[in-house]
Amino acid sequence: NVVNYVIATSAYDESLVAREKITIRDDRIYAESVAIYHDSARVSESAIDLYLNEELNLEAVVDPTDHTNKVVWSSEDTTTATVDENGVVKAVKAPSSTKVYATIDGKTDWVTINTKKVDVTGVTLDTHTKELVKGDTFTLSATVAPDNASIKTVNYSVIGGHEFVSVSPEGVVTALKSTYGTEVKIRATSDDNPEIYDECTLVIAADILIDEPSFKIACGGNEYQLTATTDPAGLPVVWSVDNTELATINAATGLLTTNDSDLIGTINVTAKNEAAGATDTIELKVTRAPKD
Numbered sequence: 001n002v003v004n005y006v007i008a009t010s011a012y013d014e015s016l017v018a019r020e021k022i023t024i025r026d027d028r029i030y031a032e033s034v035a036i037y038h039d040s041a042r043v044s045e046s047a048i049d050l051y052l053n054e055e056l057n058l059e060a061v062v063d064p065t066d067h068t069n070k071v072v073w074s075s076e077d078t079t080t081a082t083v084d085e086n087g088v089v090k091a092v093k094a095p096s097s098t099k100v101y102a103t104i105d106g107k108t109d110w111v112t113i114n115t116k117k118v119d120v121t122g123v124t125l126d127t128h129t130k131e132l133v134k135g136d137t138f139t140l141s142a143t144v145a146p147d148n149a150s151i152k153t154v155n156y157s158v159i160g161g162h163e164f165v166s167v168s169p170e171g172v173v174t175a176l177k178s179t180y181g182t183e184v185k186i187r188a189t190s191d192d193n194p195e196i197y198d199e200c201t202l203v204i205a206a207d208i209l210i211d212e213p214s215f216k217i218a219c220g221g222n223e224y225q226l227t228a229t230t231d232p233a234g235l236p237v238v239w240s241v242d243n244t245e246l247a248t249i250n251a252a253t254g255l256l257t258t259n260d261s262d263l264i265g266t267i268n269v270t271a272k273n274e275a276a277g278a279t280d281t282i283e284l285k286v287t288r289a290p291k292d
Contacts, residue, residue, distance in 0.1 A: 028068040029067050031063065031069065031104045032107070034063075034109050035060070037059045038059070038111075044109045044110070044111065046112065047114055048112070050081065050089065050113050051094070051115070052115060052117045054090070054091055056088075058073075059087060069104055071104045072102075072103045073101070075099075075101075075113075076101070080092065080093045081096075081113045091113070095117055096114075099111070099112055117150040118150045119149070120144055120149045120193050121149075121196070122196060123145075123190050124142065124145070125186075125188055125199070125200050127140060128199070131203045133204065133205045134176065135174075136175045142171065154189060154191060155169075155188070155191055156170075156189075158187075159187050160182060163177060167186050173202070178232045178276075179203060180206040180232055185200060206231060208229075208235065208278045208279060209228060209229045209280050210228045210269065216287060217285060218286070218288065219261060220261070220289060221257065221258060221259065222257070222258050224256045225254065226239065226249070226254040226256055239252070239269065240269070242268040243267045243268070246263055249269060264287050265286055266283060268282070269282050269284055
């Protein structure tokens with residue numbers, strides 16, 4: 001119990017004083033001791049090993065059991081291990097060491113937490129070569145060894161040119177343009193050890209698209225310049241036509257010439273780069289020129 005006195009003095013006559021004794025009762029029950037337990041075993045002032053990202057439950061046993069105040073848990077170094085209000089400890093950095101405290105009513109107990117780590121020994125991708133066309137997407141998956149490695153995350157990156165392909169943090173790969181003549185890889189690197197990684201080699205096919213002519217093809221020895229859009233730009237193209245009775249084409253330039261006759265019909269014009277495996281074909285009609 002706490003005894004206090006309240007004194008009141010007259011503002012007009014200082015000789016007039018009133019004094020009253022007030023007793024404040026304190027019915028709280030204070031802790032006499034505290035001890036830390038884990039799995040029903042006392043671990044006070046001892047050490048426990050805890051692997052990175054794993055948790056363990058500590059219990060504070062207080063005497064007397066009907067104590068009023070709550071136990072306060074704390075970690076000496078929260079960058080190594082954290083502890084919540086219920087005594088759940090989590091290792092957040094390894095290897096390292098810190099103390100975890102249980103405090104109540106000025107009484108304290110502690111336990112040392114030694115954090116450990118299972119090192120990564122390998123990273124393996126589920127795909128090591130992949131052929132794509134521009135606009136394609138697919139998802140890579142990385143497996144980290146051993147199964148109980150403490151840090152199982154990987155970082156995906158592009159090796160050889162971000163202009164050709166992109167990859168998200170989740171391993172989603174998107175083909176942006178042809179890799180013809182350029183080696184491009186996706187690398188999955190262990191977040192535990194940057195020296196440990198695996199790679200997938202990508203081939204993004206070259207593409208040829210013959211531009212739709214804005215003119216009509218007329219027989220009678222007329223010339224027409226055909227063009228094609230390629231990916232990569234500037235990809236060499238070899239031109240050909242299937243019906244030389246109606247027209248011929250310059251294989252290097254794409255200049256189409258109709259035969260000097262009045263023959264009409266349909267021709268198929270092809271633009272091709274055999275080395276890149278890219279080709280496109282367009283159907284054109286050869287008609288008679290309208291008479292004036």
